Amino acid sequence: MAAAYASSSIFRARERLVDLFQRAVVAALRTGPIPRHVAFVMDGNRRYARSLGVRVVDGHVSGYYALRRVLEILYLLGVEHVTAYAFAIDNFKRTPEEVDALMSLAQDRLIEFCEHGGVLREYGVRLVAVGNISLCPPGVQDAIRRAEEMTKDNTRAVFNLCISYASRDEITTAVNTTVNEKLASQSPTPITVADLDAHMMTARGNSPPLDIFVRTSGVLRLSDFLLWQCNEDTQIQFIRRYWPEIGLLDIIPILLDYQRKVWSKPASES
Template structure:
């Protein structure tokens, strides 16, 4: 009876959170932290924590598709993970190999048009993992409905450093002029296919840091960040929805700031132009008060208070 009641309460809470959302991020990046701690606190082998975490990953994919999120990036294996004990590394490689092949062959991946891509220094991985990476990417290359990026042997600084070296080489060879260097040039050296700017980073496990994850696409876009205490295997749908609400509140706060600045600028153009600008901007209810131009609105904190 208690189990049924708990499930019912959680279902109602999920519905409440869902109705509170009217916009979702396009690209969500997740740092899946806490698999090992989850297993150790339960007296299990570390590999069991990673396996349960893989089940959470599949659920998150479903939630993203349900909400209309278009791109998901998972921090699956960092360059620092190479320092872990050999037996743990091999178990992780086995899990990655098996799950990637499973995803590549899954009917729902092909039915939903999921494009699987990997980010990172893939050549550092064992041959068997590189082979399944090629297999998964090739099988889903033509899909564009949803993008699943899996960061393997990944490090944000090393990624930027490698791109910089390639650009310098082009300059030295005379195929690129320093005057032509722009954002598109850098992005073309990061990945062979475009990656959307990151709108939201989620980190589980209690640590409040982004671990140098996707610095070009996240920091450059000033992505919202949601830290939560559950370990990755415990990460739930209500927690996911709260992270989306954090993003939404951040976007609304930015919109109010932009409107406030715009109205402040047009205030100096004269009453007629100010009124005209006000009518244009009043498509949103979030028109701030600028010397009596519009109603005052409270400024919400970027962080989710729940």
């Protein structure tokens, strides 16, 4: 009993030290420019699981905890918009067992994110589901609606959860919606970039153009993610580590690189 209590006390003390270290680093980073919009392709859950000899679904569960960890770091930093690629439309082509496991995980964890003690509740974050949600099972659609309702009044930041998403699908939908609106107008005008901006799925959360695009696991692909939201200033960062391994020590060099490039910009471009 005494040994167990001592072990528990050491663990809690270690957690407090880690938290203090994280907050000190975040405070230092906040003295420099902070990106408004950061996005992640959360790649490598399956390979992470295989590297440990565990079930693929366990890799996805570890990926969920990594997402919660990264969101906390970014919202502490003051990032206003975070977008995460949770499930692509093409992912429906995976085995039924894996798709079912991923959908069940999404259904179970969405509400946990928003409840008391959840990262979105703690930091006043509004959740916005981005994607063709009608392709998801009814239980997941219901969880998404509940999560969005629970967070609709949060105003400090936005979390875009891309589920059943593909950038080409998003752009196609925006073009179709814009064209239909123009045709229905009494005096249609030419389609502009601003028209399409207003009909992108990320416009629901008023998310600005993307500052930093991060992909984990060492794969050098964009994977049909936020292609419209990327722009001439978007910094693309590829990390070799698998998504479940990501933490503060991976975020630090990304933020420092962003700050260095902002500071090195000529005043005329700022």
